[in-house]
Amino acid sequence: MIVAAGTKNPNKIKAVKDAYRLFGFPAEVVPVGRPAGTPPQPVGLEEVVKGAVARAKAALEAVPGxxxxxxxxxxxxxxxxxxxxxxxxxxxxxxxxVTLGFGPAFQIPTAFLPDVLKGVELGELAERYFKKPSVGYREGIIGVLTGRRVTRYQLNLAAVAMALVPRLPKNAKLYRT
Incomplete structure (x- = not known):
């Protein structure tokens, strides 16, 4: 199965591949860049969902197979x-x-909150504060905050796995519309 992922972030790509594998779907993941018009730091649940859906649809369109x-x-x-x-x-x-899944959430550090609410990417703030370049492409801010006990990859994996639940063959009757 070919799966287009609306990202170039290695954390997200690995999470997509591993979530599909978790449920027995061998997936060849083809990375596609973030679509134009999606903000780097969405604020509000509807905006976050809208960003995920826009990425999914744009990736699907970009990879014909x-x-x-x-x-x-x-x-x-x-x-x-x-x-x-x-x-x-x-x-x-x-x-x-379109199916959706959510990963675990964590409280945003209050030191970063004013900038996050203005649309500054949390990862960018973490990179500056912790002096760790490309933290979003590695353990993520959650990895820094938890001493790598929880990483961004794990949050991404959980979200993708949850979005796959309605697509599992054993659940087809439950989610049929």
């Missing part, structure tokens, strides 16, 4: 009086169906 397009987007959401960074995955197919 792909069965699925996958978009993975992280962004800031407000819930329970806190601002969280959440990862959302969207999987689009040629029939027009």
């Amino acid at each position: 792909a069965e699925h397009g996958v978009g993975v987007e992280a962004g800031a959401v407000h819930a329970g009086g806190a601002h969280l960074d959440i990862t959302v995955a969207a999987i689009a197919d040629r029939g027009g169906a």
Whole structure:
């Protein structure tokens, strides 16, 4: 199965490949850059979901032989009086169906929050603060905050795996519309 991933980030590409493999779908993942018009730091759940869906659909369009397009987007959401960074995955197919999955979320450091809410990418802020270049392409800010006990790859993997749940053959009757 050919899967187009709306990213060039190695963390996200590996998460897509591993999530498909987790459920027994051998996937050849073809990376495609982020579509124009998607903000680097979406704020609000609808914007994060919109970004993931836009990535998935653009990736699917860009790779003619792909069965699925996958978009993975992280962004800031407000819930329970806190601002969280959440990862959302969207999987689009040629029939027009889109399935969604969410990964674990963590509280955004208050030191970064004002800039994040202005649209500055959390990874960029982490790179400057922790003096770790390309942190978003490695362990992510969550990896830095947790001493690599939890990494960005794991958040991405969880989100993509959850987006695959409705697509599992054993669940076909449950999710049929």
